[in-house]
Amino acid sequence: MNDILPGEVETWQFLERSARKVFGAYGFAEIRVPVVEKTELFCRSIGETTDIVEKEMYTFNDKSANSLTLRPEGTAPVMRSYIEHKMYAQDPVARLYYMGPMFRYERPQKGRYRQFHQIGAEIIGVEDPRVDAQVLAMLIHYFEEVGIGDVELQVNSLGCAECRPGFRQTLVEFLQERLDSLCEDCRRRYQTNPLRVLDCKATGCKEATAQAPSVLDHLCSGCDDHFSQVQTYLRLLNTPFTINPRMVRGLDYYTKTTFEMVTTRLGSQNAVAAGGRYDGLIADLGGPSLPGIGFAMGLERLVLMKGDDHEPASRADVFLAAMGEMASQKAFVLMSALQRHGLHAEMDFSGKSLKAQMRRAGKLGARFVVIVGEEELARNVAQLKDMDNGNQAEVVFDRLEEELRARVLGA
Structure with a gap:
């Protein structure tokens, strides 16, 4: 298992x-x-x-x-x-x-x-x-x-x-003449379940039944x-x-x-x-x-x-990289709102550096990263980075949810 x-x-x-x-x-x-x-x-x-x-x-x-x-x-x-x-x-x-x-x-x-x-x-x-x-x-x-x-x-x-009974009897008679060539399982079951002998993978059974009668003829x-x-x-x-x-x-x-x-x-x-x-x-x-x-x-x-032609793991839609307690709180609320609208949103909970958080976003394959720190928070904005083309723009924080839903969902 x-x-x-x-x-x-x-x-x-x-x-x-x-x-x-x-x-x-x-x-x-x-x-x-x-x-x-x-x-x-x-x-x-x-x-x-x-x-x-x-x-x-x-x-x-x-x-x-x-x-x-x-x-x-x-x-x-x-x-x-x-x-x-x-x-x-x-x-x-x-x-x-x-x-x-x-x-x-x-x-x-x-x-x-x-x-x-x-x-x-x-x-x-x-x-x-x-x-x-x-x-x-x-x-x-x-x-x-x-x-x-x-x-x-x-x-x-x-x-x-x-x-099928007629074919079964014909097959039993055929197998009776070749019992010595059959494996132990097939010798035991050739009368009770003779058709299974034709499906046996043992070399001796394959050779012994090579000329077996065909069900299609019966x-x-x-x-x-x-x-x-x-x-x-x-x-x-x-x-x-x-x-x-x-x-x-x-x-x-x-x-x-x-x-x-x-x-x-x-x-x-x-x-x-x-x-x-x-x-x-x-x-x-x-x-x-x-x-x-x-x-x-x-x-x-x-x-x-x-094989290797498998389905890729799903990408995160948004990663929220926040620095500082207040920024983390706002990012947490935004992440929850995005998830309730069906977006795959992630954030860091361990207080790592921005560089480490960006590495995490890359590992998750995030399409967009929202960056918010004390400076951005003071101005009620966040940096929105498109990870596919590298473009980054400043967006008013209160409009982030609407902007991300539009970019990800087209809504």
């Missing part, structure tokens, strides 16, 4: 602000759900044989012996909230986005922490493949908005409850048609993509369209955003039978990809 410090947090704020801007243009509203949920929610939604549930969740009993878990992902809590508050009664179609911390106990590595942060979006209530294409186009739009290139959209289809007519239409609409929107038939995702609730935004810049953990359809999840959690599709992005990885 790590801290996000001033100088870094501005980039985080930029990424979050951009998400609100882009997602808002597509009709999404923000939802905020608790960090802690009942453990059962994640066992039912993610799947008890997934790595997340088996190994990675922070789970504990509270004083009433309820089993609680720090949320490892955002989709299941959002669906729980959607069902609990009967949001479908107002309108079965919902477009929701969220942002905040998630928790997984896994080996820390580049761009991955045990407390990490995600921005995610979900559309509930629409099965049309055009919505799949719209979600993917919005994801590309977001990456363009924040100036992150060098990413590739990969798509796949995992089929549905009708066609799709039913409905899933095949859906996936074909998604591709058609992506091309209509000029959204570039590649098909990755080995993409299976790590959560059990995915059906039909799945996707990842991948990069070559972060090593083996190359996915910076991922998601897919989960048409049976809401019903499985006790809600109505409604389809859904969504994605999540890892903020730590986005920050890494921004």
Whole structure:
């Protein structure tokens, strides 16, 4: 787990602000759900044989012996909230986005922490493949908005409850002949969760499954048609993509369209955003039978990809350099008035020299410095210096607030 410090947090704020801007243009509203949920929610939604549930969740009993878990992902809590508050009664179609911390106990590595942060979006209530294409186009739009290139959209289809069992059985039979080449985890789970073997990063498992059957060859007519239409609409929107038939995702609730935004810049953990359809999840959690599709992005990885191209720390609008007790009092009152009008105003509280105060103003990147001492105070004036061009002028003290608001705010 790590801290996000001033100088870094501005980039985080930029990424979050951009998400609100882009997602808002597509009709999404923000939802905020608790960090802690009942453990059962994640066992039912993610799947008890997934790595997340088996190994990675922070789970504990509270004083009433309820089993609680720090949320490892955002989709299941959002669906729980959607069902609990009967949001479908107002309108079965919902477009929701969220942002905040998630928790997984896994080996820390580049761009991955045990407390990490995600921005995610979900559309509930629409099965049309055009919505799949719209979600993917919005994801590309977001990456363009924040100036992150060098990413590739990969798509796949995992089929549905009708066609996936046949593929699953074919895959189990394929893996049975290669058990000796699989890692211990994959040998243990190849019957309960065989699709995860295709996603294993172990060298032996990659080599053993290189010729594995493709899920795309086992799709039913409905899933095949859906996936074909998604591709058609992506091309209509000029959204570039590649098909990755080995993409299976790590959560059990995915059906039909799945996707990842991948990069070559972060090593083996190359996915910076991922998601897919989960048409049976809401019903499985006790809600109505409604389809859904969504994605999540890892903020730590986005920050890494921004690199040195980060948002600068905000500049101070005004620094008030005062010498003497009476001058400091007047500067303090003026600073407070400016702050109440939305200006970022600062002053020195330690009685430092004018030279030291000017250095502080420079460190804060102040646009303007107000200089007032005993001489200026006696004449009811102050020196106003524009730090960008070096111009300095004398201004009647009583007009300073109006003058600074005009220069900074244009008001």
